Amino acid sequence: MFNNSNEVRKRMYDQERGRRWNMAGNNEEPAVQLICDIIKTKQNNLEVTFERYDEEWFEAYDITLAENEWVKGCSDYLVTLKKPSSEPKFLYMEIKIKAETYRKTNYGGTTRAGSYIPRYNCESYYLDVEPVWKNICDFIEANDLDPDSFWLAFVTEDISSVNVITAGDIMELLENGWGNGYETVNIAVYSEGYGKPAYLIPVNSTYNLNHLDFEDIWSCAEIKKATP
Known part of the structure; x- marks a missing residue:
């Protein structure tokens, strides 16, 4: 007898979630260390440190x-930037260890299950609509943070490359869509397979951290450190 498809999807989701949690547990700290190392190379005499941030809130x-669901939207880490003779500034850093991207957004089309996927002209990252993105937005609002100070860092599984995007940029994408070079398309929500509904964030809307100028980074950093 064939297994119920819902049961199969749930089992696959649980297995994938366990794999992602293991990746996160093993790789998050090396990932944020890589981020700090890259930022530090961009400015002489710059101090860049990180601290585990979510545990403080939890x-x-x-x-x-x-009633405290919003607290889960706090970032994994807080990165502190300190110039000589200046006050520190802060980046709220959410680490996403990504083993793969979604490829169908390269050309768009309809999936076998009938879902329409817009053409982005690039691959895309998954970002769970709920609870992940909703909680991030609620945390930012509760602490009156500049959304550009809250970064999502998509780090390859081998901790060799980092692409970043601010929560502010994601908000703009969701409101105004993505210009793929031919037209502006709405950001897709993908809910097939074994995962929860997820936004498909264009890879080309993110920035390779190595290619960002220091002033771009510094201008995003927040002067306020939110504390519980």
């Missing part, structure tokens, strides 16, 4: 309560 709030 200790202060009972995140099992529905």
Whole structure:
């Protein structure tokens, strides 16, 4: 007898979630260290440090309560930038270890299950609509943060390359769409397979961290450190 398709998807999702959690647990700290090392090369005498940030919030709030769901949107790490003789600035750094991207957005079309996928002219990253993105937005709003200070860093599984995008840029994409060189298309929500509904974020809307100028990074950093 064939397995129920919903049960199969749930089992696959649980297996994939476990794999992603293992990747995160093993690779998040080397990933944020790589990010700090890259930023440090962009300015002489710049101090760049990081601290685990979400644990601080999870200790202060009972995140099992529905009213504290927004707390789960805090970033994994807080990166501190310090120039000589200046006040520090902060980047809220959410690490996404990505083993693969979604390829169908290169050309777009209809999936076998009938979902329409717009043409981005590039591959895309998955970003769960809920709870991940919703919680990030709620955390930013609760702490009155500049959305450009909250970064999502998509790091390859071998911790060799980092692409970044600000929460502010994602908000703009969701509101105004993505210009693929031919037309502007809405950001897709992909809900097939074994995962939860996810936004497909164009890879070409992100920036390779190695190619960003220091002033671009510094201008995004927040002067305020949100604390529980």
